[in-house]
Amino acid sequence: MNERIKEKTGEKIKLGISACLMGQNVRYNGGHTHDPFLTKTLGQYVDYVPVCPEVECGLSVPREAMRLVGDPSNPSLVTIKTGIDFTGQMKEWGKNRLDALQNENLCGFIFKSKSPSSGMERVKVYGKNNVPANTGVGIWARMFMDRFPLLPVEEEGRLHDPVLRENFIQRIFVFKRFQATRTKGTNRGDLVDFHTRHKLLIMAHSPAHYREMGKFVADAKHHSPETLYDDYAALLNSAMSLRATTAKHINVMMHIMGYFKKQLSADEKQELLEIINRFKNHYVPLIVPITLLNHYVRKYQEPYLKTQVYLTPHPSELGLRNHV
Numbered sequence: 001m002n003e004r005i006k007e008k009t010g011e012k013i014k015l016g017i018s019a020c021l022m023g024q025n026v027r028y029n030g031g032h033t034h035d036p037f038l039t040k041t042l043g044q045y046v047d048y049v050p051v052c053p054e055v056e057c058g059l060s061v062p063r064e065a066m067r068l069v070g071d072p073s074n075p076s077l078v079t080i081k082t083g084i085d086f087t088g089q090m091k092e093w094g095k096n097r098l099d100a101l102q103n104e105n106l107c108g109f110i111f112k113s114k115s116p117s118s119g120m121e122r123v124k125v126y127g128k129n130n131v132p133a134n135t136g137v138g139i140w141a142r143m144f145m146d147r148f149p150l151l152p153v154e155e156e157g158r159l160h161d162p163v164l165r166e167n168f169i170q171r172i173f174v175f176k177r178f179q180a181t182r183t184k185g186t187n188r189g190d191l192v193d194f195h196t197r198h199k200l201l202i203m204a205h206s207p208a209h210y211r212e213m214g215k216f217v218a219d220a221k222h223h224s225p226e227t228l229y230d231d232y233a234a235l236l237n238s239a240m241s242l243r244a245t246t247a248k249h250i251n252v253m254m255h256i257m258g259y260f261k262k263q264l265s266a267d268e269k270q271e272l273l274e275i276i277n278r279f280k281n282h283y284v285p286l287i288v289p290i291t292l293l294n295h296y297v298r299k300y301q302e303p304y305l306k307t308q309v310y311l312t313p314h315p316s317e318l319g320l321r322n323h324v
Contacts, residue, residue, distance in 0.1 A: 012047045013176045014105055016144070018112035019050035021156050026052040030062040033112065035156050042169070045315060049104055053117045053140035057093035059086070068116045068125040072135040075125050077116055087139065090117065094143045101144075106151060107179065108172045111141050113157035120145075120155045150237045151175070162323035163243060171240045173314045174198065178236065186225040191232060192217055200310035202239050204252045209239035250280055256293055256305060263300045272296075287321040 019026050023034035038048075055061060064082060068075035076087045112118040117140045125136035137145075145153060152171035159165045181194045195202075195217045203210040213235050220228060253276055257269075264272070275292055278284045290311060297305045305311065314320060 012045055013107045013172055014047050014049060015172065016101060016104070016106050016109035017048045017050055018110065018115070018118045018156075019052035019055070020112055021110060022048060022050050024050060024052065026055045026061055028054070028061075028063050028065045033156070035159075037159070038110065038156065041318065044317075046172075049101070049106065051097065051101075051140075053090060053094065053097075056097065057086070057090050066116050067132075068123060068136045068139075070125070070127070072125045072133065075136055075139075077139050090139050091143065094140055098143060098147045101148075105179065106148070107175045108152035108154070108168070109144060109148075110159070111138070111153065111155050113155040115141075117141070120153060150233055152237075152240070162320070166320040166324050167240075167243055169318065169320060170201070170244075170313050174201070174236070174240055174309075177309075178233065182229050182233075186229055188220045188225070188228065191220060191229065195232075197307050198236075198309050200252050200256065200308045201313055202236070203255070204244040204248050204310060206239045206242045207248065207251065209235060209242075213239065246280060246282070249286060250276060252310060253289055253293065256308075259302050259305055260296055260300060263302075264296065268296070285322050286324050287319075290321060 017038065020032045021035045021038055023032050023039065025032050027033065054063070054066075064079040064084075066077055066079050066086065069078045070076050076085050077090055078085050078087075111120045113120070114123060115138050116123060116136075117138045119136070119138040120141050121137060122134040123136035123138055124132040124134055126132050141153075145151075152168060152175055154164065154168040159168060177198075178194060181190050184190050195213065199210065199214070202213060213232070216223075216232065216235060223231065257264075257272060257276075260268075272289070272292060275284065275289045279286060279289050293305075294311050296302075297311065
């Protein structure tokens with residue numbers, strides 16, 4: 001872990017995950033959908049809490065396949081051939097499982113895509129004419145997201161997209177740091193420190209939230225200590241849910257460059273501008289200009305930038321910025 005983001009050495013992030021993605025043979029056909037990136041790469045930094053809603057609610061392995069039927073906003077979970085409705089059984093189990101997960105201090109959840117129990121979005125729902133529409137959410141996934149609306153969630157299929165992968169992993173590391181800050185209490189100074197270190201990362205996701213959250217923190221003393229962290233958490237989640245685009249990254253990098261305007265030589269400024277332009281035109285990945293900026297931070301010992309999470313938001317060993 002990099003010192004800039006002040007992670008506690010050896011303390012892993014705790015994530016919920018669909019058990020089949022861990023290689024557990026819990027699928028309806030007795031198989032699994034093991035994802036090596038999740039277990040072997042991300043797994044170096046994460047402790048997983050596996051959940052298989054279908055098995056845990058009492059169904060067998062193997063079992064008859066199921067699907068969602070009815071109103072997409074409140075569908076039923078029904079076996080395909082025999083038409084047995086397991087909606088009530090799933091929801092009753094789900095309430096107790098959510099209560100147990102409340103005590104796990106999760107920083108997010110990775111769902112199995114397209115699953116009638118665990119799919120996060122675009123799950124097939126069969127209507128009156130037995131025609132499917134990709135408008136549903138799995139029964140368990142919906143219950144989880146309703147119970148924990150601020151937790152980062154994603155599907156394993158979407159994590160194959162480099163931009164979505166980097167965004168989700170950024171979010172879980174941010175949530176972990178926020179969680180650690182919050183466990184200290186509701187001290188306003190700790191929140192100000194957290195926000196200060198995350199300013200440029202927030203800007204990269206949403207300049208509008210960057211401005212709004214800056215005003216919120218500046219006015220922190222006028223907020224109730226009981227609601228201060230909850231209100232900030234909602235803004236943070238809203239900001240981090242937005243993608244950090246190429247244009248927004250360039251905006252942040254130019255902002256960072258302003259801190260070096262007196263130190264950089266003409267050649268260094270030219271080199272940095274050329275690298276940023278190459279990133280803009282998609283000739284080099286994000287890691288290239290970020291590496292050069294980190295070099296200048298070390299070389300010139302710029303105190304504010306040394307604290308900025310944006311420059312190292314997650315372990316470099318994950319290689320996430322090598323592909324965006």
